[in-house]
Amino acid sequence: MPITILQPAPVPVFNDTRNDHASASDSDSDEGGVDLEGDISMMRPSKRARRTEDDSIVTPGEVITEDPQWMRGHGTYTTRQAPAIVSSVAGTLAKTNRLLSVRPLRARYTPEIGDLVVGRIVEVQAKRWRVDVGASLLAQLPLSAINLPGGIQRRRTETDELQIRTFFSEGELLVAEVQQLYGDGGAVLHTRSLKYGKLRNGVFVAVSGTGGGGGVVRARRQAFTLDLGGASADDAEKIDVVLGVNGYIWISKHVEGEGAAAETSGPGINRVEESVGLNVYSSQNDDIPMSTMREIARVRGVIEALVEHGLRVDEDMVARAYHEAVEMARGDGDGEDTLYLGGERGRRLAQALVGR
Amino acid sequence: MAQQTERIFVLPGDQINPSVIPSHPKRPLKLGPGLRHIPPSELLPTVAGQLVTDYKKNSIWVEYNGGRYIPAVGDLVIGTVARSVVDYYYVTLSDYTSNAALPQLAFEMATKKTRPQLNPGALVYARVTLANRHMDPELECVSATSGKAEGLGPLNGGMLYDISLGMARRLLMRKSVEEGKVVVLEELGSAGLAFETAVGRNGKMWVNSESTKTVLLVGRAVQETDEKNLDAEQQKKLVRKLVKEMS
Amino acid sequence: MPREAEPSLNERAFVVQALQEGLRLDGRAFDQFRGLDLKFGDHYGVADVTLGKTRVLANVSAEVTAPYIDRPFDGIFTITTELSPMASPAFEVNRPTETEVLLSRLLEKTVRRSNALDTESLCLIAGQKCWSIRVDLHVLSHDGNLIDGSCLAVVAALRHFRRPDTSIEGETLTVYTPAEREPVPLSWLHSPFCITFSFYGEEGEIMLLDATLLEEQLRVSSCIISLNKHGEICQIAKLGGTPVEAVSLIQCASAALTKGKELSTLLDQKLAEDSKRRDKGGLLAELSAENER
C-alpha cells in the first residue's frame, strides 16, 4: 500500500497562539533575571479544553457537557470529580433522546446483531470456526449455525464434527449474519439462510468498515445484484456485490438461484433449503467469462476509487459510480478495457459523482 | 506420635532399622510421605527429615518442612482461577506449575444454569480429587457424598498469605494447638479480634475480617510465627505485642 | 515457559484498600525501606546487598585489554545484569525479559553515563592498553525493588574494588601481582543511588518507597530517580503508567535526595568498617604470604 505524505502545509492557526505567548514572555525576559518558577506555575488548576460553539467535531479530552441530564454513550466517558461527559474519540456528536455519543471519524468495525458481514476463516476448532470479520475480536461460527448439506431438518452428527473442514477450512471466505454478541463484544455468526454461506467466483476487497471514514455504511440492502444491462456492450451479465457492514466486500459472478438475490427471486424457502447440496460448500470456481471478469475488476476499481476519495460505499453509489466509470472509459477513447481508476481518473470519477 | 521418645533423623537412601518399623499383626503397614517401598520388603527414605511412626495406626512417615507443594488426594487447597474454558476452571495452586482443573459443576447446588461465575484471579477453597503423576490435578468445591459445600467454594474479600508447607500442615491438624503447637490464632481470637481464616495445604492462608487492620495483624502474626519458628510462649508474646501496636 | 502466578483479585483489592487506609502489609511506613544489609566479600570488589527478601550480589573484575578504536584514551567499563532463573524460574537464560532490559538500562544511565567512574583513568597506554572493568550483577532472590538494591550493590562493589597496580617504563607495562604491590582503588568521581517510587490509586496519589514484589505487581505507575548526595540528578525514569501530578514528582525528587544521602552515609560507613577489618587481616595475609615463599 503506498504511503501518502502530503506536502507540508503552512502551520495553521496554532502559530498565532504561540506568538502571543512568546511576545508576552518577551518583555519578561528582556528585564533579565526573571523568576521562572513564578512565571509558569505548576500549581495552575488543570483545565480541560472546552468545546467551541460552531465546531461540529469533538476530540478526545473535550468536555461535551457538564449538564447532568445527559447520559453517556459510546465514544465518551465521565469524569469523577466534576461530573462531566467527555469525548474519548475524535468524531461527530450524536444525540438519541438523552443519550450522548460520539461517532468516531474512523474506527474498526463493532459488530451489531443483524449485521451482514463478510469474513475469513482463520481457525478451525472442534465444533466451531473462528472468523476474521475485521472487529477487535475474532467472531465465532458454531457448527450448529450453518446449513448442513441435506436440508435443514438433518441432525448434526459426530461425522459432521469430524469432517468440519469439508464445510469451511482456513482461509475461506463466507458471508454471514451476526446472530448474537458476547459481553466482551465478540460476535457469533450464522449462515442459516441461502443468502449466506461460502463465497466463490469472485474477488475480495477490504475497505474500512462502519464507523466512518468513507467505508461501507449500514443500509437497507447490503447485498445486491448489479445489472450491467446495456452498459456493457457484451451480453447483459449480472454481477453480485456483497457489501459487508464490516467493510469487507465480495464481488462475484451472478449465479441464478444462489447467493444474494436468491432470497427474493428464488423458489419457496422450504424447497430451497431442502435442496441445499454439497455444491454450497464447494471451493471450486465455475467458469467465468472474460467479459465478466473484466467487469468484476471494474467494480472493484470503482469501490476503491470511492474509498480513496472519501465517498460512502452503498448500493446507490456503487451503481452510479459503475455506470459513470463505464462512460468515462468510453469517453476517453481508450476503449472499455481501461479499468484503471487510480490517480487522475479516480479524481474525475469522484468529482463527477459529487458534482451531480 | 507421642509414643516415640527418640528423634530418628534420616537422609535419602538411609537404611531403616527394622525395629522401628511398626508391625501391627492385622493392619497393613501405611507408608506416609518421604518413604518408598522397594519390593520385597525394603523401606527407604527419599527426603531428609525425622522418621515418625504411629504404632496405633501402624503407619510410618518422614516429617519435614519445605519444598514445593505436590498435590495429594484429599488435601484442602487454596487456588487462584487462571482462566475458564467450557465446563472447567483452571486453577493455579503454586507458581510455575501447571494448573489444576476444577469442573464448573463441582460447586454446591451447581447446575448448568446456576454454576458460579468466577473471573480470572478469583480465589477458591477446594479439595484435591485427583492427583496423579501423569495427569494434572483435579479439584472440587463440594463434597461428592453429601452434596454440600462444607466450607469449600469461592473466597470473597480478605487477603491471601504465603506460609510454609509445614505451617499449613500444623494449622490444618485436628488438634493444631496440642499437636501442632500453634496457638497464635487462638490467642488472636481471645484478644477480641473477629476474623475468619482458611488454610490451604499448598502453603496458602486466607484471612478475612471486617477490619483491614485485623487482617493485617493476623497475617503478620502467622507469618512471623512461621518464619521465626516461635514456640507457644513466644507466639503469645508476639500477639500481645502486635495487638498493642495496633490499638 | 513457566510463568509467575499473578496476584489474585482478593490480594489486589486488599492491598489497595489497606494502602488507602494508610497501612502496608508488613507494617512499614510508606517511605520506609525494609531491613537493608550490605556486606563485602573476602575478595575486593564483592558486595552483597540484602533488602528484605531481595538479595543481589555484585562482583567486579578487571583485566588489561586494548581500548576501543574510537575511544583510545578511555578504559572499558561494562555492567552485566543477566538475570538467572535463580531469582525466578520465569527468567530464562539468554532471553532478556523486560525487567532485565530496564534494570540494565537504569544501571547504565545511573552509573556509567553519569561518569561515576573516571574511565580516562583506566587508560594505560593510549590506543594500546587499558583496563577493562566489568561488574557482574547476580540477582539471588527477587522480592521487589531490584533496582535500588542492584544500584547500591554495583556502586558499593566498585568502590570496594582494588585493581592491580601498574607501572610504565618507556614502552613496557608492568602489572604487579597483589603480592608484589598492594592493589589500588579505582578513580571514583561520585556515588549515585537509585530510589524507586511506586504509585497507587486512581491518580497515583499514594506513593511508596521500596515496594515488595507483590506491591510492585499492583502499582499503577513508578518513577525511578537516581541522584548523588550533592543533589545532582543522574537520571529520572517514569516510563509510562498512570499519569501523576507534576507536583508529586517534584516531591519525589526531594524525598529521593534525603534517601540518597542516607544511603550514601550507610555506604561510607560500611566501607570504613570493612577497611578497618581488612587492615588487621592485611598484616596476617602478608605474614602468611611470607611463609609460603
Add this chain to the structure above:
Amino acid sequence: MPLDTSTYDLALLRVDGRRWNELRRLDGQIRTQAAADGSSYLEMGNTKVMCVVSGPSEDKRRGQTSASTATGSNAADVAVSVVVAGFSSVDRKKRGRGDKRIQELQTTISKALASNLHTHLYPRSTISISLNVLSQDGSLLAALINASTLALIDAGIPMTDYLVACTAGSTSSYAANDDRADPLVDLNNQEEQELPFLTMATLGATDKVAVLVCESRVQVSRLEGMMAAAADACKGVRDFLDQVIREKGHKMVTEGTIEKGASMAIEIDA
C-alpha cells in the same frame, strides 16, 4: 563549551534563532496509509516520524499462550515497535532489534499509551503500533509519543485525552551551578548534546505527567523549572495536534463522508 549558551546570554536566542519557549515548526498529518486502521506522520523540526496503528484485533498466537496470564489484565495489550532508519541520523549507525535503548523506548511508549487508552473496552485483543523514525534531530521520544497519539485518534480508539510530549532543557550544564539558568523547550539534537534535558509527556493540557525521562546530570533544584516549561510546551503541542485532527474532521464533514454532528450549543443555553 556549549555553543548556544554563549550566544544565548547575549541575545536570548538559541542556535536556531528560537526563544526559550518556542517550539520548532510542527507538521502533522493523519490517515497517511489507507490500509492501516490508523496512521500518522509528524515532524517536529527536523525530527520526522511515521506511525501505523493496527487493531485492536485478536492475536491468534496470544489467544493460546496468554489466556492463562490474563488474570486481572482483562484489557487489550499495547504492542509498540520502533524502527530507527539507518539514514535517520548523521552517524548512520544501525540499531538492531535487540538494542536495549530501543526496547526501553518501546516499553515506555507502550506503558504510557496503555494507561491513557481505554483498553478495557477491548479484552483479549492487541493494539499494535509501529513507529518508524525517518529523521532524527532531538526530542525523539516526544515525537514518537505525539505521532502515536495522532495515529491512535485516527484509528478511533477511545482515550482519556491527548497524550502529548515535549522536551525541556536548562541553559547551563550541571557543572556550572548557575542560578540564572533558563529553561528551554523542544530541544534539537545539538542542544541535547550540550545541555541537560528531560522529556515529559502530559495528559492533554493538564499537569498530570505520564512520562518523565531524564538521562543527563542536572541539579535537583533545576527540575521544577524544566518541568514547568515542558508542561507549558506540552499544552502547545496539544493545541497543534487538536488542530490537525479538527481540520481532517472538517474536511470529512464537508466532503460528506460523515454526517454533520449535532451541536450542544442550544441545549447548553436552554
Add this chain to the structure above:
Amino acid sequence: MTVTTEPEALLSYLQKADGSATFSYAGYTVIGAVNGPIEVQRRDELPEEAAVDVIVRPAAGVGGTRERHLESLIQSTLRQIILVNNFPRTLIQVVLQVTVAPENDYANAKVAQANLNLPILPALLQTAVLSLLSAALPLRATLASTALAILPEHGDRRIISSPTGRQIEQSQSFHVFAFTSHDELILAESEGSFSMKEWDDALAAAQGTCYPPTTTGDTDVLMDDDKLVGSDLKHFTRSTMEQKTASDLYWK
C-alpha cells in the same frame, strides 16, 4: 589468602526458591537454588520423567563452553540420584552460582572471565545435593564428591586431597570422584597423565574422604554419636541436614 578447609553450609536461606544452599569449601563458595517440580517447556518435556536442568554461572560473566561442560556432568549425575520418575512431564531446575573462587596472589590471571574447571566440580555437586535436600525433592541417595591431585615429590608421587590452585598447577594428574551414600562410584573425571595404579590409589583416597569404609554398610541410623569428627563429607551432609530438620520441626 585463607582457604576454608572445613566445609561450611547454610540451608534454605533464599526464601523465594523451593530449596537453596550455600556451600563453602577449599576456597570456593557456591550458592545453589532448586525449583521443582515446575512446568516444563514443551521442547524439554519428557513423557516418563522429570527433566533436570542445571545452570552453572561463574562469578564473572555468564560462562562459556567450560560451564556448559560442567553443567552436563552435573546434570547426568543428579539425574541418577533424583527420583525423576516421580514427576513425569515436569522440570527440576538447579541453578548454581559461584560467588567466590580461590584467588592466586602470585599471578594476575585473566580474571574477567575466570575459568571454571574441574577443580570446582566437587563444590558444585555438594551444593546441588544440599539444595535438593533443602527442596525436599525425593532422592534415591545423597552423594559426596572430592578432588585430588597427584604431585611429583622427590621422584615419588603424593596424593593430595582438595588441592589448592597452586598444587593443581604443579600436579601431574587431577581427579574428581563422586560417590553415592550407597557407596557407589557415580562420577569419575580425570585429567593429566597417570597410571592405572595411581588412579586406583586416588579412588581409595577419595572414598576415604567421602564415605569412610568404617561406616559404610553401617545399619545404624541413630548416628547421634560424635565419635567420628565430621571430617568426612558424609557426616558433614548429615549433620547439616539434621540441624535444619531440628530447627524446622522445633514444634515436635
